[in-house]
Amino acid sequence: MWPAIKLSLELATVTTLLLLLLGVPLAWMLARCHGWWGETLAALVALPMVLPPTVIGFYMLILLGPHGPLGPLLARLGLHTLAFSFTGLVIGSVVYSLPFMVQPVRHAFRALGPGPWEAALTLRAGPLDAFWSVALPLAQGGILTGAIMCFAHTLGEFGVVLMLGGDIPGRTEVLSIVIFNAVDNLQWAEAGRLAAGMAGFSFLAVLAMFLVEKRVSRLRA
Amino acid sequence: MSGIEARFAGRLGGFMLDAAFSLPGTGITGLFGPSGCGKTSLLRCLAGLTRLPDGFLRVNDEIWQDGDIFLAPQHRRIGYVFQDSRLFAHLTVRRNLQFGLRRAVARGIGEAEVVGLLGLEPLLQRYPARLSGGERQRVAIGRALLAQPRLLLLDEPLAALDRAAANQILPKLREISQLFAVPVLHVSHDIVEIERIADGLVLMRQDGRVAACGQLAGMLTDLSLPFARQRDAAVVLEMTAGAHDAAYGLTSYSAGGVTLTLPGQPGAPGAAVRLRIRASDVSLARQRPDASSILNILPARIVEAETAAGPHVNLVLGIGGAASPIRLLSAITRKSWDALGLSVGEVVYAQIKAVALAESR
Numbered sequence: 001m002w003p004a005i006k007l008s009l010e011l012a013t014v015t016t017l018l019l020l021l022l023g024v025p026l027a028w029m030l031a032r033c034h035g036w037w038g039e040t041l042a043a044l045v046a047l048p049m050v051l052p053p054t055v056i057g058f059y060m061l062i063l064l065g066p067h068g069p070l071g072p073l074l075a076r077l078g079l080h081t082l083a084f085s086f087t088g089l090v091i092g093s094v095v096y097s098l099p100f101m102v103q104p105v106r107h108a109f110r111a112l113g114p115g116p117w118e119a120a121l122t123l124r125a126g127p128l129d130a131f132w133s134v135a136l137p138l139a140q141g142g143i144l145t146g147a148i149m150c151f152a153h154t155l156g157e158f159g160v161v162l163m164l165g166g167d168i169p170g171r172t173e174v175l176s177i178v179i180f181n182a183v184d185n186l187q188w189a190e191a192g193r194l195a196a197g198m199a200g201f202s203f204l205a206v207l208a209m210f211l212v213e214k215r216v217s218r219l220r221a
Numbered sequence: 222m223s224g225i226e227a228r229f230a231g232r233l234g235g236f237m238l239d240a241a242f243s244l245p246g247t248g249i250t251g252l253f254g255p256s257g258c259g260k261t262s263l264l265r266c267l268a269g270l271t272r273l274p275d276g277f278l279r280v281n282d283e284i285w286q287d288g289d290i291f292l293a294p295q296h297r298r299i300g301y302v303f304q305d306s307r308l309f310a311h312l313t314v315r316r317n318l319q320f321g322l323r324r325a326v327a328r329g330i331g332e333a334e335v336v337g338l339l340g341l342e343p344l345l346q347r348y349p350a351r352l353s354g355g356e357r358q359r360v361a362i363g364r365a366l367l368a369q370p371r372l373l374l375l376d377e378p379l380a381a382l383d384r385a386a387a388n389q390i391l392p393k394l395r396e397i398s399q400l401f402a403v404p405v406l407h408v409s410h411d412i413v414e415i416e417r418i419a420d421g422l423v424l425m426r427q428d429g430r431v432a433a434c435g436q437l438a439g440m441l442t443d444l445s446l447p448f449a450r451q452r453d454a455a456v457v458l459e460m461t462a463g464a465h466d467a468a469y470g471l472t473s474y475s476a477g478g479v480t481l482t483l484p485g486q487p488g489a490p491g492a493a494v495r496l497r498i499r500a501s502d503v504s505l506a507r508q509r510p511d512a513s514s515i516l517n518i519l520p521a522r523i524v525e526a527e528t529a530a531g532p533h534v535n536l537v538l539g540i541g542g543a544a545s546p547i548r549l550l551s552a553i554t555r556k557s558w559d560a561l562g563l564s565v566g567e568v569v570y571a572q573i574k575a576v577a578l579a580e581s582r
Binding site: 120124129 | 268269270293294295299300301303305307308309310311320321324325364365368
């Protein structure tokens with residue numbers, strides 16, 4: 001049980017950090033694109049939200065496997081395959097949770113409008129400076145919401161992990177798979193403890209999100 | 222080279238902008254025109270927030286836009302005050318004020334001076350969400366000033382404010398332009414606002430063209446422009462406060478051989494003031510009335526008259542020295558014009574019923 005909790009927390013943390021690095025700039029770009037191709041890209045990014053996790057897992061398995069399109073590249077890096085490894089799980093989770101970061105952050109950037117951005121430019125801030133010192137802090141509510149959602153969402157991941165990682169204890173066996181296996185083996189008490197823990201954690205995550213939103217809206221009032 | 226020279230022509234969204242004008246390197250210039258004529262678009266072009274190809278902009282000896290040259294907004298030494306203030310919600314007033322200051326290369330306009338002038342001291346620790354509309358605009362003006370601009374652009378900063386708040390800020394704009402020697406371009410659709418503070422005027426037409434630009438006083442009394450023909454037409458006079466008559470509570474003001482007397486004592490003797498006289502408050506008489514309640518009766522020459530159709534005749538009068546007379550406007554009925562048998566060139570007596578103090582300077 002403990003290795004699975006540790007693994008799940010690690011996976012969720014690494015995924016959330018990676019998505020902060022990748023998802024926030026991507027959301028910024030998407031917030032500023034208004035053409036049809038911007039919307040197309042946004043739809044592509046949002047796709048994992050509605051795609052069945054098993055389908056995502058299936059494609060990731062093919063993509064990251066030894067015979068996949070990334071196979072030669074992985075071989076050159078000295079890796080046989082990323083499937084059934086922690087790295088593979090992280091890549092799968094990043095794709096799976098991407099929209100949960102990008103959507104709220106993009107929405108937060110859009111809600112700012114061009115006003116603060118233009119004001120920053122007229123006050124001698126270059127684009128990068130204006131992004132760091134104005135756009136990012138003003139969108140902090142959306143970014144925090146995105147991070148919390150990513151973390152909670154990745155923590156409860158099941159389908160993608162099952163397809164991509166199997167259930168190798170200590171390596172790819174995450175919490176929801178432990179719960180599934182416990183039920184499968186009729187260990188109801190164990191499954192109950194873990195399920196209650198996850199339900200409690202999820203509630204706290206949603207509560208934190210609402211408190212963040214309340215604080216942000218008070219700042220703007 | 223001092224002064225600003227600008228040419229912007231082209232299609233912006235749904236309408237055409239075709240504006241060419243030059244501004245002096247000092248003082249306040251009003252940018253006036255009907256709503257939707259492109260005043261804000263023009264300001265955005267000056268700031269570099271909108272790029273019109275083929276534009277030209279020179280500020281003193283720097284070219285900001287010409288052909289392939291286009292300085293990004295952050296590289297132009299401008300100050301821009303938006304109609305909606307656009308303060309940064311995540312920063313205190315102090316941090317908002319320091320935003321441009323920290324990034325400016327030159328120094329000269331100090332934080333303490335600006336805070337003092339605009340009365341921002343009690344607001345420094347507050348967040349923008351806890352400021353009133355007038356307070357927000359004062360902070361926005363201070364923030365723009367501290368970015369050390371060589372051109373201060375004000376996009377109707379007072380339009381959303383009530384009269385009391387606007388009256389508090391308006392005189393500050395005059396002080397700013399004089400104290401910090403920064404030219405100000407002040408957009409407004411309220412001519413009275415411009416009459417109170419501006420030295421120059423750029424008049425835009427509905428079709429996005431500049432109809433005229435020049436000195437405010439001259440443009441207000443130009444019968445070929447719309448101002449002098451309006452019902453609430455007025456002139457502004459720059460005068461010096463003279464003796465105060467304490468017994469009657471009257472102060473006399475003089476300039477160019479003309480002395481006007483009006484109630485109140487707005488400043489010490491010698492203070493420069495701007496007076497505003499409405500055309501409808503100036504009536505004419507052939508002989509000097511020997512018994513009248515009107516204090517200010519001056520000999521005047523009829524310089525121009527617009528006697529076309531309509532019940533009114535709009536006149537330009539010259540008062541004071543013959544070499545460079547002060548121009549006044551007068552609106553009288555056509556019936557009176559005919560009854561008195563007046564014509565251009567004649568000398569009459571102008572009876573000024575009311576003079577308003579536009580602004581102490």
